[in-house]
Amino acid sequence: MSPFDAIRGKVTARQVAESCGLKIGRNGMACCPFHNDRHPSMKIDTRFHCFGCGADGDAIDFISKYCGLSLKDAAIRICNDFGIAYDTGHYAPPARAKPAKTDTQVFKELEDYCYRVLSSYLRLLKRWEKEYDPRDADDEWHPYFCEALKEISHIEYLLDTLMYGDISDRASLIINCGKKVKDIERRFKLINPGNNRDDN
Numbered sequence: 001m002s003p004f005d006a007i008r009g010k011v012t013a014r015q016v017a018e019s020c021g022l023k024i025g026r027n028g029m030a031c032c033p034f035h036n037d038r039h040p041s042m043k044i045d046t047r048f049h050c051f052g053c054g055a056d057g058d059a060i061d062f063i064s065k066y067c068g069l070s071l072k073d074a075a076i077r078i079c080n081d082f083g084i085a086y087d088t089g090h091y092a093p094p095a096r097a098k099p100a101k102t103d104t105q106v107f108k109e110l111e112d113y114c115y116r117v118l119s120s121y122l123r124l125l126k127r128w129e130k131e132y133d134p135r136d137a138d139d140e141w142h143p144y145f146c147e148a149l150k151e152i153s154h155i156e157y158l159l160d161t162l163m164y165g166d167i168s169d170r171a172s173l174i175i176n177c178g179k180k181v182k183d184i185e186r187r188f189k190l191i192n193p194g195n196n197r198d199d200n
């Protein structure tokens with residue numbers, strides 16, 4: 001924040017004029033310090049204006065003129081006198097928009113996402129295959145076991161494609177299986193809340 005911004009709306013011309021010892025009447029009129037004024041001809045409130053010499057401005061202008069300071073030094077002086085915090089050392093340039101992702105980056109992210117979800121799913125399927133393995137020939141097959149039998153080789157194939165396929169195979173996998181991957185991810189959250197991350 002600049003000292004100008006810090007002062008804006010906080011300190012009136014009247015306040016700084018009074019701090020300089022200027023006598024201001026109840027009607028807000030004062031003898032103008034900028035010309036030889038015998039009868040009060042300066043109206044002073046938020047800003048000041050002299051009907052005699054035309055001097056005009058705000059608190060910063062007043063101090064600048066009255067003390068012979070640059071506008072910036074006047075502003076700093078007001079900040080100091082009135083205990084206003086400002087920091088000229090931290091000029092923050094306007095935040096720059098993030099550069100748009102390139103197509104390659106988007107593709108890579110989708111690829112990584114598919115790989116993450118599918119490899120988690122594969123591990124889950126392999127666990128189901130063991131855990132729900134029917135003990136006896138008469139046991140009814142658990143749906144998870146059926147799903148494992150049905151899906152494992154397919155998911156392995158998809159993961160192989162993602163790892164070793166050429167770009168067009170990988171791209172068509174992402175396009176064709178995007179919805180399936182999303183559905184799997186959603187199911188993970190239902191089945192294994194908090195355990196759907198795969199950092200491998």
Ligand SMILES: [Zn+2]
Nearest residue numbers: 032035050053
């Ligand atoms: Zn004047």
